Amino acid sequence: MMDDKPQHECGVFGIYAPDEDVARLTFFGLYSLQHRGQESAGIAVSNGRRINLHKEMGLVAQVFDENSLRPLQGHLAIGHTRYSTTGSSKLQNAQPFVVESALGPLAVGHNGNLTNAHDLRQELLNRGVGLTSSSDSEVITQMLAGGEGRTWDEKLRVFMVRAQGAYCLTVLTKDALFAVRDPWGLHPLCIGRVGETGWVVASESCALATIGAQFEREVAPGEIIAIGEDGPRTVARMPAPDRAMCLFEYIYFARPDSLVEGQTLHAARVAQGRELARESPADADIVIPVPDSAVPAAIGYAQASGIPYSEGLIKNRYIGRTFIQPDDRLRKVGIQLKFNPLADNLEGKRVVLIDDSIVRGNTSGPIVRLLRDAGAVEVHMRVSSPPIRHPCFLGVDMASYPELIAHRMSIPEIEDFLGVDSLAYLSLDGLVRATGHADAGFCQGCFTGRYPVDIHLVEKETFEN
Template sequence: MYNINGLNEECGVFAISNNQDALRLTYYGLHSLQHRGQEAAGITFTQSDYFETIKGRGLVADVLTDEVINAYKTRNAIGHVRYATAGGLGISNVQPFSFKFFDECLALAHNGHIGNAKDLKKELENHGSVFSSTSDSELLIHLLRHEQGAFIDRLKNSLNKLDGSFAYVLMHDSGLYGIRDRHGIRPLSIAQLDDYSYVISSESCAYSVIGAKFVRDVLPGEIVRINDGQIESYFYHDECSENLCLMEYVYFSRPDSTIDGTNVHYARKLCGKLLARQLPVEADIVIGVPDSSISAAIGYAEEAGIPYEIGLIKNKYVGRTFIQPTPELREKGVRMKLSANEAIVKDKRVIMIDDSIVRGTTSKRIVQLLKEAGAKEVHVRIASPAIKYPCYYGVDISTYDELISSSLNEQELCQFIKADSLSFLELTSLKKALLEIKYQDQLEHENRYCSACFNCQYITNLYDALEHLNKNKQEL
């Protein structure tokens, strides 16, 4: 309901250690990560000898009110914003998950997806575990309880049993932990507030709002432990690789975030430039579909020497409780989320830049909007490759039915959305753009991203999902 593109990230995580304003700062941090999940939010924080949790469905501001924040004093907290796919929408699946055992308190929040969750859960239940949710995120707590010894060893052993994508923030009596899967599929980084206070976040955009200074990314396979103003680093696996989700740069992350050394706005802008080089077209103006395509549109316009204009306006206030128009009103043209700027597009040949196409229905509607507003031609340029395969790493594109590019080629899709022309950025160009920024060279780092939804090259074993993938392939 919130994004106009049909793609949703599953979650964002945030944590803070040793700060007297921990609750309020977590609220601000989560607010900055709101784009990563709008269905539920929650926070767990330390009290004298237990962890307190406040969570619920809705936006951060709906769940964490001023009243809640003023009612408690704490110095350590973890938080979560959620978009649900794995596990469903019930309140029992809202994170963080927090448990008080006879000998320790444990709480965690997770972004990602555990591929071997079903097998692990079965095994754990056979050994007496009782799960409080249907979410795969809870698994780590139960795995930890089945391990013996020092906490860091229990943690390493437990993480070694998980296969999939994960960025965790975890709170334990022994400290605050940030953990990233050994392929680095989902992002996570650390920042410093003062000499003794650190924060961990899915995205660095959460740091400037609270005045924290970025320290570094958590590395693939790394466990970062923060305790008493010190950072300790451990690795749970010997074989790690850099395979960050390409869609973090294309669509999910905020343009002011820098992930694994690459600023998101800068990456998108460079993609726009490559798009202009790869797919030039004669036109009067370049416009971007707000918000995530603006950076690429600016890059395209700059490279092509064609003016960039605001041709589409997004109404930011269409939210969860917005009364949807009836089918009749929709027919009459009541379009609440996006409007064409008629004064700008009328009688113009327009290049419309979008970040991606999922179902195709949104692109079709936007082309129609622009034509109704008097655009002479609409040339659609997509600043990413065609998404053809499901994602099993924490993004809600899990069936082929949702992906129009899995059944239509570029020409057929162009006809479907009724554009004058349509082209996608090539995968090699997208990787080249990112590698140029990060390494100033390309070849030896070619495979350093997850691009499975574009080329079907999955990073991990797919377990149950493999059957799903093959079944869907056959049905096409």
């Protein structure tokens, strides 16, 4: 299927709740974090003595049934849903990683990307640790298992001293759950209460809502929280550089109903649409989104511009992994396997087409043609993010330099390439303004090439491959 979106890396979840069926709650938590990774899923549970694990390739609902859940008894657990950045989507890369260590069993779930993974990996190999996968999450696990420190608290702090880049971790030991967020706060992580005595952490607050937990607060950048018998305890707040939240969580990744900095991402995206309307108005009859992700921005654009919101494209809701290849005829049909136009709404209309982002630019052109074939007389494309001119090295699978259309072409060239009557992107300022927290720090690496973290190591590795 044709696709032109950045790819999530992972969703993490953790729970400490003596009165609950923690594996079952983890399952439903992961279920609501499914959009953060569809390649593998896993749950590790501790009963205070040992850690049991089940993980497999596939969607959460495919990986678990009552049989695989049954052995996962205990009172604390972590879960993970993974999208692989590297293309090597194999079971041995699935998470959580579980190892036995000198301090007892250890399970780790990771969302993000270490920029110095290559160095750390080399260090482990030199220290004589054999590694079974290409995943930087195994590197983290072995660093924790074998790193300096007499306690988990110490080991986690040592880890944070050594690690560079993006990481939200849930760490399970025999009797405690840890939540760790990198000092930049690149990706979201929050904590809530479940029932009388239980605590839960998750990549996004939607996972809390889904299992009926109460959102408490975000885990602070650089914070390590330990949750044990006595409830949560802040182990450390590591010295934090400037805050740098991933702007793409605002634009596309996180679920619209998740909360970041006190507002839903839906509201943030509606605001992006409003900004976009202000910055780049269009003379048109209807505003339509590329469903589903661009719906809030389109609603915002419509509200601010006064042009009526409408639907112009229907997305096959069962789009998912199919093993059947399109043949030549179907490749020509192309985008229609995913979207069909609503001719009634388009016929004779001047259309503002809203999408949240353009990465390679391979689907926008066919969508525009689809709209024209269905009768649209003008198509004005408006994108609720700035042009993506640089890859992400911090946990998001964006694309490489030569693939990025905005790296290769100027805006007029892209306009031409897509066959639109006009094209405009949201400005970086406008985007930041729309977050409602213009003063908070944001990562803007993929837009400006200025990353909050030193990336020369990953870059090097990338160029070598």
